[in-house]
Amino acid sequence: MYSPVVREYHSNPTAWGAVPAITLGLLVITIAVLAGPWPSDPALSMGYTVSHYDRMRGESDQTLPGLEDDKPFAWYGRRVFDGMIYGLLALGYGCTGLIILRDERYAEPVLIGIGSIGLVYGALVGLYLGPILTLGGSALIVCSAGLDWLSGISAGI
Numbered sequence: 001m002y003s004p005v006v007r008e009y010h011s012n013p014t015a016w017g018a019v020p021a022i023t024l025g026l027l028v029i030t031i032a033v034l035a036g037p038w039p040s041d042p043a044l045s046m047g048y049t050v051s052h053y054d055r056m057r058g059e060s061d062q063t064l065p066g067l068e069d070d071k072p073f074a075w076y077g078r079r080v081f082d083g084m085i086y087g088l089l090a091l092g093y094g095c096t097g098l099i100i101l102r103d104e105r106y107a108e109p110v111l112i113g114i115g116s117i118g119l120v121y122g123a124l125v126g127l128y129l130g131p132i133l134t135l136g137g138s139a140l141i142v143c144s145a146g147l148d149w150l151s152g153i154s155a156g157i
Helices: 019-035 052-057 073-102 107-125 129-155
Strands: none
Touching: 019 052, 019 073, 019 107, 019 129, 052 073, 073 107, 107 129
16 A cells, blocks of 8 residues: 655754754845945945945946957956845745755755855955954854754764
8 A cells, every 4th residue: 555755844943943044044144135235346446335246247337448249258257246146045934945845954065055155255355344243244154054963963973
């Protein structure tokens, strides 16, 4: 007789200890990306800020002479790197949902990777409010997911 395996949901999931800090880190990064001031293209003058969406599209009030038609490869690389943060945020929220709904332990190493990439991204962009908030949110994700993941590994030893 066929008997489907039914996954039992735990009343006290082990990975839920880090969920509030991970969610707070993701929310801080989301606010930084949506509302924080970001530096314009590094080749332009310092101190000029734009929204992250305008930075990703490469639009600003200032332009370099001769850069309107012939854009270097690094210009396109920065646009891809800026757009990647949106995908990482979606992946982060998805992994947090897996932890909440299914108590999946493999989502925590993915969150550690997402937070590490966010740390590198925020550190490379510069000292502006948007990147600084991204650094803080990424540090929350790395520390909380990392500690919870390591405590889960040590509990199994």
